[in-house]
Amino acid sequence: MYISEHKIRVRYAETDKMGYVYYGNYAAYFEVGRVEALRALGLSYRLMEEQGVMLPVLSYSIKYFKPAFFDDVLTIRTTVNEIPSGTRIYFHYETLNEQNICLNKAETTHVFVKTSNGRPCPVPDNVIEVISPFFQK
Amino acid sequence: MYISEHKIRVRYAETDKMGYVYYGNYAAYFEVGRVEALRALGLSYRLMEEQGVMLPVLSYSIKYFKPAFFDDVLTIRTTVNEIPSGTRIYFHYETLNEQNICLNKAETTHVFVKTSNGRPCPVPDNVIEVISPFFQK
Amino acid sequence: MYISEHKIRVRYAETDKMGYVYYGNYAAYFEVGRVEALRALGLSYRLMEEQGVMLPVLSYSIKYFKPAFFDDVLTIRTTVNEIPSGTRIYFHYETLNEQNICLNKAETTHVFVKTSNGRPCPVPDNVIEVISPFFQK
Amino acid sequence: MYISEHKIRVRYAETDKMGYVYYGNYAAYFEVGRVEALRALGLSYRLMEEQGVMLPVLSYSIKYFKPAFFDDVLTIRTTVNEIPSGTRIYFHYETLNEQNICLNKAETTHVFVKTSNGRPCPVPDNVIEVISPFFQK
Numbered sequence: 200m201y202i203s204e205h206k207i208r209v210r211y212a213e214t215d216k217m218g219y220v221y222y223g224n225y226a227a228y229f230e231v232g233r234v235e236a237l238r239a240l241g242l243s244y245r246l247m248e249e250q251g252v253m254l255p256v257l258s259y260s261i262k263y264f265k266p267a268f269f270d271d272v273l274t275i276r277t278t279v280n281e282i283p284s285g286t287r288i289y290f291h292y293e294t295l296n297e298q299n300i301c302l303n304k305a306e307t308t309h310v311f312v313k314t315s316n317g318r319p320c321p322v323p324d325n326v327i328e329v330i331s332p333f334f335q336k
Numbered sequence: 337m338y339i340s341e342h343k344i345r346v347r348y349a350e351t352d353k354m355g356y357v358y359y360g361n362y363a364a365y366f367e368v369g370r371v372e373a374l375r376a377l378g379l380s381y382r383l384m385e386e387q388g389v390m391l392p393v394l395s396y397s398i399k400y401f402k403p404a405f406f407d408d409v410l411t412i413r414t415t416v417n418e419i420p421s422g423t424r425i426y427f428h429y430e431t432l433n434e435q436n437i438c439l440n441k442a443e444t445t446h447v448f449v450k451t452s453n454g455r456p457c458p459v460p461d462n463v464i465e466v467i468s469p470f471f472q473k
Numbered sequence: 474m475y476i477s478e479h480k481i482r483v484r485y486a487e488t489d490k491m492g493y494v495y496y497g498n499y500a501a502y503f504e505v506g507r508v509e510a511l512r513a514l515g516l517s518y519r520l521m522e523e524q525g526v527m528l529p530v531l532s533y534s535i536k537y538f539k540p541a542f543f544d545d546v547l548t549i550r551t552t553v554n555e556i557p558s559g560t561r562i563y564f565h566y567e568t569l570n571e572q573n574i575c576l577n578k579a580e581t582t583h584v585f586v587k588t589s590n591g592r593p594c595p596v597p598d599n600v601i602e603v604i605s606p607f608f609q610k
Numbered sequence: 611m612y613i614s615e616h617k618i619r620v621r622y623a624e625t626d627k628m629g630y631v632y633y634g635n636y637a638a639y640f641e642v643g644r645v646e647a648l649r650a651l652g653l654s655y656r657l658m659e660e661q662g663v664m665l666p667v668l669s670y671s672i673k674y675f676k677p678a679f680f681d682d683v684l685t686i687r688t689t690v691n692e693i694p695s696g697t698r699i700y701f702h703y704e705t706l707n708e709q710n711i712c713l714n715k716a717e718t719t720h721v722f723v724k725t726s727n728g729r730p731c732p733v734p735d736n737v738i739e740v741i742s743p744f745f746q747k
Contacts, residue, residue, distance in 0.1 A: 211645070212497055212638035214490040216543055221486050222393040223363025227623035230360070234622070234681070245681040256359040260397030269490055270645070270656040348508070349501035349634055351627040353680055358623050364486035371485070371544070382544040406627055407508070407519040496667040497637025504634070530633040534671030 201279040201333040203236035209271045219266035226259060229292045229305055232275035236290070240329040252323055254288070254309045261305035265296075272297055282334050283326060286311050286319040338416040338470040340373035346408045356403035363396060366429045366442055369412035373427070377466040389460055391425070391446045398442035402433075409434055419471050420463060423448050423456040475553040475607040477510035483545045493540035500533060503566045503579055506549035510564070514603040526597055528562070528583045535579035539570075546571055556608050557600060560585050560593040612690040612744040614647035620682045630677035637670060640703045640716055643686035647701070651740040663734055665699070665720045672716035676707075683708055693745050694737060697722050697730040 207228050215221040234244045244254070267273055274295040281289065292305040313320045344365055352358040371381045381391070404410055411432040418426065429442040450457045481502055489495040508518045518528070541547055548569040555563065566579040587594045618639050626632040645655045655665070678684055685706040692700065703716040724731045 208642075210638055211489055211641050212495050215485055216488040216490065216492045217390060217392065218490045219392070221364075222396060223360060223367070223486055226360025226363065227358075227621055230622050231619075243681070253354060255354065255356070255403075256400055258397070258399045259359060260395070262395045263393055266392075270654070345505075347501055348504050348626055349632050352622055353625040353627065353629045355627045360623055364484055367485050368482075380544070405519075407517070491664060491666065493666070495638075496670060497634055497641070500634025500637065501632075527628060529628065529630070529677075530674055532671070532673045533633060534669070536669045537667055540666075 201236070201240070201330055203232070203239045203277045205232055205235040205275050205277070207231060207273050207275055209267055209269050209273065211269055214269050217266070218268065220268070222261075222263065225261060225294065225303060225305065228273065228275050228294065229259075229277070229290070229307060232277040232292055233290050233307070235275075236277040236279070242326060242329060247323070248314065251314045252320065253312050253314050255312060257287070257308040257310055259305065259307045261303055263303045265300060265302045267294065267296060267302050273302070279330060279333075282331055283322045286321060288322065288326075338373070338377070338467055340369070340376045340414045342369055342372040342412050342414070344368060344410050344412055346404055346406050346410060348406055351406050354403070355405065357405070357408075359398075359400065362398060362431065362440060362442065365410065365412050365431065366396075366414070366427070366444060369414040369429055370427050370444070372412075373414040373416070379463065379466060384460070385451065388451045389457065390449050390451050392449060394424070394445040394447055396442070396444045398440055400440045402437060402439045404431065404433060404439050410439070416467060416470075419468055420459045423458060425459065425463075475510070475514070475604055477506070477513045477551045479506055479509040479549050479551070481505060481547050481549055483541055483543050483547060485543055488543050491540070492542065494542070494545075496535075496537065499535060499568065499577060499579065502547065502549050502568065503533075503551070503564070503581060506551035506566055507564050507581070509549075510551040510553070516600060516603060521597070522588065525588045526594065527586050527588050529586060531561070531582040531584055533579070533581045535577055537577045539574060539576045541568065541570060541576055547576070553604060553607075556605055557596045560595060562596065562600075612647070612651075612741055614643070614650045614688045616643055616646040616686050616688070618642060618684050618686055620678055620680050620684060622680055625680050628677075629679065631679070631682075633672075633674065636672060636705065636714060636716065639684065639686050639705065640670075640688070640701070640718060643688040643703055644701050644718070646686075647688040647690070653737060653740060658734070659725065662725045663731065664723050664725050666723060668698070668719040668721055670716070670718045672714055674714045676711060676713045678705065678707060678713055684713070690741060690744075693742055694733045697732060699733065699737075 213220050213224045276293040278291040288309050290307050294302040310319050350357050350361045413430040415428040425446050427444050431439045447456050487494050487498045550567040552565040562583050564581050568576045584593050624631050624635045687704040689702040699720050701718050705713045721730050
């Protein structure tokens with residue numbers, strides 16, 4: 200299991216008239232979570248795209264338990280539970296507030312796609328290489 | 337079953353560097369879908385909040401099939417499959433492009449909450465009243 | 474003088490914890506205003522980009538007089554005050570609420586740029602052609 | 611003169627189909643810049659609002675020189691050029707990329723407002739107190 204944590208401070212722009220972080224804005228937080236999870240493995244998502252592989256989202260789901268507020272420092276905990284294989288990768292997320300309370304849980308499924316033809320492609324070798332050590336006994 | 341359709345034209349602001357509508361932006365489209373679905377029933381969500389009842393999201397999930405692009409006119413089809421009861425309401429969504437191709441399917445679960453104390457409350461009578469006729473044989 | 478009006482209903486996503494439309498969100502409204510102003514002239518900005526000319530923003534300024542609120546139907550009034558010449562075009566904007574009160578005034582300056590090399594290029598002939606009639610005595 | 615710098619990494623969500631940071635998204639970056647500028651002075655904007663004073667934007671202007679891209683680490687340099695007096699405060703901003711190139715320059719004008727009645731109020735004493743030392747000879 201590979202776990203990565205990244206902190207994000209809530210912007211005023213991200214709140215809504217309820218005073219909460221708008222329910223749609225967590226998707227961007229999780230994007231940051233997975234980009235940083237990859238970076239912590241030595242992988243640059245920007246570079247991956249420049250080299251011709253992108254990682255669009257196939258599905259996204261989230262369960263909300265508690266709201267987040269302006270200026271809160273949230274911890275996005277991003278987890279990869281299994282070594283990606285085939286053409287897909289699965290990310291799981293938890294958002295924790297400063298009291299370490301879990302505000303929501305989410306997951307996304309992605310497919311590796313060749314930018315040149317838009318077709319699914321195998322998980323790049325360098326992704327498997329850096330993530331595999333986290334799944335050895 | 338109650339079905340409501342509303343058209344939204346994709347803004348440049350909503351695209352990302354892939355040239356697609358960013359995966360996180362559909363949540364706002366579905367918010368528009370359900371607000372307009374309520375309006376088509378004669379219900380104003382703004383008024384509902386002013387009268388002390390709000391409708392935060394408990395869960396949201398979406399499956400993406402095809403991307404949407406800048407300037408596309410999307411149809412957000414919002415469906416209520418069952419008469420809301422207890423304290424909850426469920427919305428289902430489909431996003432269709434101009435060729436009537438389904439780009440994604442989604443659903444949200446909401447809880448009616450009293451603004452004054454933040455506690456769940458029964459589905460307001462006027463909501464049940466206007467939606468019930470769609471579920472009679 | 475060429476004037477175009479387009480209506481936009483404020484989304485919940487666009488409000489902030491003050492209960493107002495977030496000050497940064499008007500830029501997207503004005504983008505819609507100018508895309509629709511061009512469309513009303515028979516010009517598709519999407520097509521213009523596909524044909525190799527884009528219109529990035531050089532400057533943007535806005536003065537805020539009054540806030541807008543969730544569910545308000547705003548009128549974005551987009552004005553072109555002079556026939557574009559050289560490589561630039563200037564848009565002026567006013568946001569009006571349902572009581573026809575002016576909420577803010579703004580302007581943007583854009584440069585026509587060739588997508589192929591990123592360099593400024595003359596205002597396309599078809600733009601001048603469709604806008605000129607509005608400036609004849 | 612008071613200068614504060616804060617780093618922001620560009621999110622995928624913030625790019626548009628040109629591949630640039632969408633022109634409207636800098637407003638949120640500058641919001642972060644000024645909130646962090648206040649925090650570096652020992653002032654919490656969240657606390658200020660909770661204590662009944664808010665700081666809406668009266669005007670905003672920006673000149674764009676160069677674009678920013680996904681994953682860029684931008685430095686938002688926020689400057690206060692004069693001790694706020696009356697009911698207003700002025701912020702100036704520069705966005706610098708990792709090569710220290712200035713991508714844009716902006717400014718905002720704000721008014722201190724009492725949340726209770728929505729009326730302008732004098733600059734709070736604690737704001738003047740912490741910022742004055744930066745303007746002494």
